[in-house]
Amino acid sequence: MPSSAAARPPADDAPPRDAASVVLLRDGAHGLEVLLLRRHQNSGVLGGLYVFPGGKLDVADTDAGWRDALDLPPDILQARLNEADTPLPKAQGLHVAALRELYEEAGVLLALPPPSLEQTQTLHTRLQADEAWPQALRGLNLRGHVSALLPWSRWITPRNPPVGTPRFDTRFFLALLPAGQEAAHDDHEAVESLWLTPRDALQRYWQREIELIPPQLMALAQLARHARAADAWQEALSRRAPCIQPEHFMDGEVRAMCYPGDPLHPIPERALPGPTRLRFVQKRFEPFDGFEGWFR
Numbered sequence: 001m002p003s004s005a006a007a008r009p010p011a012d013d014a015p016p017r018d019a020a021s022v023v024l025l026r027d028g029a030h031g032l033e034v035l036l037l038r039r040h041q042n043s044g045v046l047g048g049l050y051v052f053p054g055g056k057l058d059v060a061d062t063d064a065g066w067r068d069a070l071d072l073p074p075d076i077l078q079a080r081l082n083e084a085d086t087p088l089p090k091a092q093g094l095h096v097a098a099l100r101e102l103y104e105e106a107g108v109l110l111a112l113p114p115p116s117l118e119q120t121q122t123l124h125t126r127l128q129a130d131e132a133w134p135q136a137l138r139g140l141n142l143r144g145h146v147s148a149l150l151p152w153s154r155w156i157t158p159r160n161p162p163v164g165t166p167r168f169d170t171r172f173f174l175a176l177l178p179a180g181q182e183a184a185h186d187d188h189e190a191v192e193s194l195w196l197t198p199r200d201a202l203q204r205y206w207q208r209e210i211e212l213i214p215p216q217l218m219a220l221a222q223l224a225r226h227a228r229a230a231d232a233w234q235e236a237l238s239r240r241a242p243c244i245q246p247e248h249f250m251d252g253e254v255r256a257m258c259y260p261g262d263p264l265h266p267i268p269e270r271a272l273p274g275p276t277r278l279r280f281v282q283k284r285f286e287p288f289d290g291f292e293g294w295f296r
Helices: 064-069 074-081 088-106 117-128 133-139 198-206 214-223 229-238 291-295
Strands: 017-028 031-039 054-056 150-156 168-176 190-196 247-251 254-258 277-281 284-287
Touching (some): 017 214, 017 229, 031 229, 054 088, 064 088, 074 088, 088 190, 168 214, 190 198
Parallel strands (some): 017 168
Antiparallel strands (some): 017 054
């Protein structure tokens, strides 16, 4: 029986940092595939782990200069997030951060009209010269294609996480790899890139070949239920992106997390398919009922 008698990890009272991440999909030979990037081992955040492209919200992402450089205005972006308490500049900024980080970490540019290779390379040159993103895009007659991003989920790091990571309030967006583009890690923040089916990614994690954390694990468990990228896209269109705030508890001497729908979580309604609780055993998160628990 789960117990809270054992000592909990220390609580972090600092407010979580806003961040954005992109779950980039494509159709491969064996069905839907998702892009995972391995962060540099010396990275201050999640070093050595496999993650979706993403990063912190920058002040410049909320700048009004972006308005004419995007294909959707801030009020529409706020409505897509379905977060009435999120100010318009932040709603814009979260979409911009997702678009920007996807390009910076994986080399994929969501833009209209579809950019040529020359335009993509010229954008890199302009940004390296410290030209502002909106100005650089307009100079190439491009706009940021933020309508190619669909809200997928929102994860808020608990105040007492089982692993010592900074706290983030991360919006995860779904995107499809644009035709004619290839993803490539930047060899700076990300040192390896993998396209894997969700089940293969979870299998490699289970075999301790790659390291992942719960937001990625639970997203993979959810995506494993779709045969094609278009099916996942339709799911994202059909529902509101859930907000996940994990709750920590102790299962005897083992740290564990539970999610909405679990008897120990204050929210009784399920937010995600898959397991409603994970144990942290030998430095790995795992369902209580083993590998197949990801798919139940």
